[in-house]
Amino acid sequence: MGLLDxxxxxxxxxxxxxxxxxxxxxxxxxEAEVVFASTECFV
Structure with a gap:
């Protein structure tokens, strides 16, 4: 069992x-479930 399972x-x-x-x-x-993924620009 992994840390993110x-x-x-x-x-x-x-x-x-x-x-x-x-x-x-x-x-x-x-076994992690990605519920939100976004790439942002931090200036």
Whole structure:
């Protein structure tokens, strides 16, 4: 059982850093449920 198994996850990515889609792809190997994913621009 992993750390994120059965958890709901909110992902906020950064346009100039790591986008939310990349983080979401990494979480596909876990049992976590992504309920919201967005890439924002923090200036």
């Amino acid at each position: 059965g958890k709901k996850v909110i992902i906020i990515g950064d346009r100039d850093g790591i986008p939310a889609q990349a983080i979401e792809e990494c979480l596909k190997t876990t």
